[in-house]
Amino acid sequence: xxxxxxxxxVGGGIVGVATARALAGGxxxxxxxEQFQPGHTRGSSHGTSRIHRLNYGDxxxxxxxxxxxxxxxxxxxxxxxxxxxQVGVIDLGxxxxATARALAxxxxxxxxxxxxxxxxxxxxxxEPDETAVFQRDGGFLHAERAHAALLGAAVEGGVELRERTQxxxxxxxxxxxxxxxxxxxLVAGAVVVTAGAWAPRLLGAIGxxxxxxxxxxxxxxxxxxxxxxxxxxxDYAGIPAPGEGGIARPGNSTFxxxxxxxxxxxxxxxxxxxxxxxxxxxxxxxxxxxxxRWAASRYEHxxxxxxxxxxxxxxxxxxxxxxxxxxxxxVGSACSGHGFKFAPVVGRNLAALALEAAG
Numbered sequence: 001x002x003x004x005x006x007x008x009x010v011g012g013g014i015v016g017v018a019t020a021r022a023l024a025g026g027x028x029x030x031x032x033x034e035q036f037q038p039g040h041t042r043g044s045s046h047g048t049s050r051i052h053r054l055n056y057g058d059x060x061x062x063x064x065x066x067x068x069x070x071x072x073x074x075x076x077x078x079x080x081x082x083x084x085x086q087v088g089v090i091d092l093g094x095x096x097x098a099t100a101r102a103l104a105x106x107x108x109x110x111x112x113x114x115x116x117x118x119x120x121x122x123x124x125x126x127e128p129d130e131t132a133v134f135q136r137d138g139g140f141l142h143a144e145r146a147h148a149a150l151l152g153a154a155v156e157g158g159v160e161l162r163e164r165t166q167x168x169x170x171x172x173x174x175x176x177x178x179x180x181x182x183x184x185x186l187v188a189g190a191v192v193v194t195a196g197a198w199a200p201r202l203l204g205a206i207g208x209x210x211x212x213x214x215x216x217x218x219x220x221x222x223x224x225x226x227x228x229x230x231x232x233x234x235d236y237a238g239i240p241a242p243g244e245g246g247i248a249r250p251g252n253s254t255f256x257x258x259x260x261x262x263x264x265x266x267x268x269x270x271x272x273x274x275x276x277x278x279x280x281x282x283x284x285x286x287x288x289x290x291x292x293r294w295a296a297s298r299y300e301h302x303x304x305x306x307x308x309x310x311x312x313x314x315x316x317x318x319x320x321x322x323x324x325x326x327x328x329x330x331v332g333s334a335c336s337g338h339g340f341k342f343a344p345v346v347g348r349n350l351a352a353l354a355l356e357a358a359g
Contacts, residue, residue, distance in 0.1 A: 009033065010167050011194040017343075018150050018350075019354070033165045036164065050141045051232045054089070055089050055091045068344055086138070087138075112134075113132045150347075190358035196277070210322060216275035218284040222295045235255070238298070270313070281309075288308045313337040314336070330353045
């Protein structure tokens with residue numbers, strides 16, 4: 001039986017490269033296909049930074065984040081470079097008590113701080129009656145470095161990277177999966193689809209339903225000296241009222257974190273419209289303006305808006321992840337705008353499923 005590769009991974013975003021890295025160095029041949037170039041700006045994995053947090057109201061995510069933190073530190077040691085900056089994370093607003101309960105249940109240390117205590121530590125402004133949950137093990141990931149480190153480890157481990165290679169379709173064969181490309185075909189023992197917002201169409205053609213909705217989110221960069229020393233903020237209180245400032249979807253929280261070399265990165269979480277990933281993204285100027293005002297209200301020394309861009313969220317209804325095996329096809333959608341931090345752990349799980357699928 002013809003087989004060009006034991007396992008093909010479709011999609012070279014953060015989850016795809018993490019899966020490829022987890023498969024590298026074994027006895028199986030692995031091909032990683034990316035329709036653009038590694039680190040492109042069309043999807044969900046680009047940019048300088050991502051929040052890494054244990055601050056969740058769900059114990060499952062707290063424990064998963066702990067495991068991911070261990071995995072990132074192991075990768076740092078392996079690659080000899082800094083990927084995770086543990087400057088802590090602050091939660092504000094009505095979800096903070098649930099975060100505190102989940103952290104306590106997982107025996108994770110945290111502090112509940114008053115507005116005055118926050119101001120004494122950082123140039124961050126809270127209302128007098130506000131309190132915050134601070135967890136010191138969180139922080140931010142150097143996203144571009146992290147992606148490059150996983151990809152480098154995968155390639156050095158024997159994974160074949162084919163960039164600018166678009167998968168046109170999948171076809172299930174007898175004991176194989178046929179991967180149709182513009183210039184030919186690959187026959188694989190198993191396929192892992194980590195194609196983000198492009199995955200539903202690819203999977204739907206072979207009868208696999210992926211219940212996700214892609215949205216295009218706006219991210220703003222604000223001038224702020226010393227941003228890299230500050231903990232990221234998750235502000236569940238700081239969201240606009242419906243329709244405020246022309247914003248169609250108010251989102252469920254506002255977030256901010258350091259963007260090394262660019263100042264402060266901030267956005268309104270889940271405020272973007274439904275999108276087609278093949279379309280060129282446009283910034284929502286109403287969201288950008290509101291986020292800039294929010295940053296000025298929370299940071300003592302926030303300055304001018306330096307720029308803005310978009311990224312794609314691939315959303316499930318409950319913000320959980322889709323990690324499934326359908327025969328010889330494995331689906332990996334660690335999504336909903338908070339999957340980046342979990343990539344090393346998710347990649348290991350998808351790799352295990354792929355090895356089972358390949359037989």
